[in-house]
Structure formats: structure tokens, C-alpha cells
Amino acid sequence: MTTCTDDALSKADFDFLAKLVLDQSAIVLEASKSYLLESRLNPVARQHDFGSIAELTDALRKPNSRKLEQAVVDAMTTNETSFYRDIHPFDLLRKQILPELIEKRFKERRLTIWSNACSSGQEVYSIAMMIREHFPQLADWDIRLRATDLSSEILERAEKGIFNQTEVNRGLPMQLLMKYFHRDGVHWRINDEIRSMVKFDSVNLIERWPATLMSVDVVFLRNVLIYFTPDTKREILAKVRQRIRDDGCLFLGGSENTMNLTNEFERDQVDRTVYYRPI
Ligand SMILES: C[S@@+](CC[C@H](N)C(=O)[O-])C[C@H]1O[C@@H](n2cnc3c(N)ncnc32)[C@H](O)[C@@H]1O
Missing domain, CATH: 3.40.50.150 (Vaccinia Virus protein VP39)
Known part of the structure; x- marks a missing residue:
């Protein structure tokens, strides 16, 4: 498996990913959430054998990356829940x-x-x-x-x-x-x-x-x-x-x-x- 480096995300890549998530889920990612994006997308990059989030983002810029887009959006959803939450x-x-x-x-x-x-x-x-x-x-x-x-x-x-x-x-x-x-x-x-x-x-x-x-x-x-x-x-x-x-x-x-x-x-x-x- 490729090792995923955690080099800081460039602004262009952050903007691209934030727009993708916004367009597909309406979830807003402020610039201050770049740490969140990195921590959620590092595992996605690794699973798909990319060496970094930058490589993952390059692949997303290519056509026919629907499945990868979905993996990114899935990773950016917050699924916190519980039985009888807030009772x-x-x-x-x-x-x-x-x-x-x-x-x-x-x-x-x-x-x-x-x-x-x-x-x-x-x-x-x-x-x-x-x-x-x-x-x-x-x-x-x-x-x-x-x-x-x-x-x-x-x-x-x-x-x-x-x-x-x-x-x-x-x-x-x-x-x-x-x-x-x-x-x-x-x-x-x-x-x-x-x-x-x-x-x-x-x-x-x-x-x-x-x-x-x-x-x-x-x-x-x-x-x-x-x-x-x-x-x-x-x-x-x-x-x-x-x-x-x-x-x-x-x-x-x-x-x-x-x-x-x-x-x-x-x-x-x-x-x-x-x-x-x-x-
Ligand atoms: C924090 S959980 C809330 C779960 C549950 N409703 C609760 O209150 O315990 C938020 C859920 O919203 C979903 N979600 C986010 N954006 C969505 C969208 N555009 N359409 C449908 N579901 C979405 C996420 O996948 C996630 O499972």
C-alpha cells in the first residue's frame, strides 16, 4: 500500500475539494476546516492508493471520477448519532x-x-x-x-x-x-x-x-x-x-x-x- 504523506494542503486543492463537497452535499467547509478535510481525506487517499491528498485531488480533476467523488463526500459527512439522542x-x-x-x-x-x-x-x-x-x-x-x-x-x-x-x-x-x-x-x-x-x-x-x-x-x-x-x-x-x-x-x-x-x-x-x- 502507498504511504500517504501529510504535506499541508494547498489553497487551490482545498478550494477544489470544498467546492466539490458543497456542490454535492451542500456541506460548507470554511477555510479554517482544512485540518478536518485533511484528517478525513488521508484515509480515503490511502485506500485508493494515492500518495497524498494532492494526488487524490488531481485524480478528482479528471473526468469519470464519480466513485472517488462519492468517497470524498462520504468521508466529509459527520455521522455522529446515538439511540434516543437528546431523549x-x-x-x-x-x-x-x-x-x-x-x-x-x-x-x-x-x-x-x-x-x-x-x-x-x-x-x-x-x-x-x-x-x-x-x-x-x-x-x-x-x-x-x-x-x-x-x-x-x-x-x-x-x-x-x-x-x-x-x-x-x-x-x-x-x-x-x-x-x-x-x-x-x-x-x-x-x-x-x-x-x-x-x-x-x-x-x-x-x-x-x-x-x-x-x-x-x-x-x-x-x-x-x-x-x-x-x-x-x-x-x-x-x-x-x-x-x-x-x-x-x-x-x-x-x-x-x-x-x-x-x-x-x-x-x-x-x-x-x-x-x-x-x-
Ligand atoms: C450528524 S448526523 C445526524 C444523524 C441523526 N439525524 C441524529 O440527529 O442523530 C448528519 C447526517 O446528515 C447526513 N447528510 C449530510 N449532508 C446531507 C445531504 N445533503 N443530504 C442528506 N443527508 C445528508 C450525513 O451523511 C450524516 O449521516
Whole structure:
């Protein structure tokens, strides 16, 4: 294998890579993030047998480098997530949002929940386990749990439902681990019943969204808008509004909000949990 040197990245190469990542994912890389780019792209350069990020960048400048581009964009996504992350949105979903929706959708007997930018799947599997644990009355409903992300690599992981010990130690109650997972070597695999409740798809938030993701009751769009410019956030929130039902509910990440971005959602708060209702 080629040794990858960590010579400082030139400005021209940084600009080229930052534009590639921006164009393909909308993720903004400020010049101050050059260390991040280097630490994430050194392994990509090594895996593809380039001696440096400069060589990798040269290859990206050539035509037909789609696969390499995708590897670079995948490497630049931040996939930080955990089961029941920030717990409050999940508590609110269980105590208030789902009971209300169950009443309203009693005739349709259908609910669609979308975990957007789902990363390795902990968010959507948390919702799936919650439904199995607390809503036995939904057993014969058409429950559509959709989970999407830009990164094909992370989606592949999410779909397998296999987690390491550190991942299951973060946020997942022991009793749910014992009930819904089984050991798979040094890993834990989520059981087929929970896994089959979720449909994973590749969706880039800045590209066309599938027509099947319509009339959604609850949208989780957490910890992803932070990476985008205000204009991109506006476009995405406008698209979410078109896809969410008038009485639906949107959850953003703890450091995200809709201020100065849209007046199509109103902020609501129950105890410490902020969520958004379409207007
Ligand atoms: C920090 S994780 C958030 C995971 C989860 N929503 C949570 O809050 O725990 C951000 C995710 O956004 C995804 N992402 C970044 N840019 C995206 C885009 N343009 N379209 C779709 N997903 C994107 C990344 O691949 C990553 O998995």
C-alpha cells in the first residue's frame, strides 16, 4: 500500500475539494476546516492508493471520477448519532405526538415517520422500538418508517442494523438491548422484526426527493441543517413543508431552529422540548 504523506494542503486543492463537497452535499467547509478535510481525506487517499491528498485531488480533476467523488463526500459527512439522542423529542413523540396522531388517523390507520439524514440508523430504530414497546394498538396499522441519508456507506451500515458495544452503550436502555438485539460476534444485531419496520433510501437533501415521501406525519430532520448555508436551509425547510401533513410535526436538532428561515412552521414547546408545527 502507498504511504500517504501529510504535506499541508494547498489553497487551490482545498478550494477544489470544498467546492466539490458543497456542490454535492451542500456541506460548507470554511477555510479554517482544512485540518478536518485533511484528517478525513488521508484515509480515503490511502485506500485508493494515492500518495497524498494532492494526488487524490488531481485524480478528482479528471473526468469519470464519480466513485472517488462519492468517497470524498462520504468521508466529509459527520455521522455522529446515538439511540434516543437528546431523549426529549422521543419522550414527546411517545407521550403526546403519537397519541394525538393515533386519534386523528384512526380511520386511515396509517402513519408515516421520516428520519431524515438518518446516519447509521439509531434514530429510526429508536422510534421503531418505541412503537413496538408502547403502542400495541398500532400492530395492524400501516406504519411507514422511512429513513434516508446522502451517504451510501452509512446507509449500508444502517440497513444491516449491526452496532458495536460503544454504540449500544450510548442511550439504549439495557432492557431494550436485551429484548430487541442479539449478539453477533463482538457486535449486536437488531432483530429482524424491528429492522423490517424501516425502509432505508438514499436521498440527498439538495436533490430531487422521491415522490413516495409525501404526506408525512412526523419528520425528524435533526443535526444536519447546521452544516448548510441559510439559503440551503430555507430551500430544505420549504420542501419539508410540502411533504409534511398540515397537522404533522417537525423535530430539528437541539442547536437548530427555523428563525429567519421560514414562516411556514411555528415553534411550540412542551417542557424542554421544542418542535415545529406546519402553518
Ligand atoms: C450528524 S448526523 C445526524 C444523524 C441523526 N439525524 C441524529 O440527529 O442523530 C448528519 C447526517 O446528515 C447526513 N447528510 C449530510 N449532508 C446531507 C445531504 N445533503 N443530504 C442528506 N443527508 C445528508 C450525513 O451523511 C450524516 O449521516
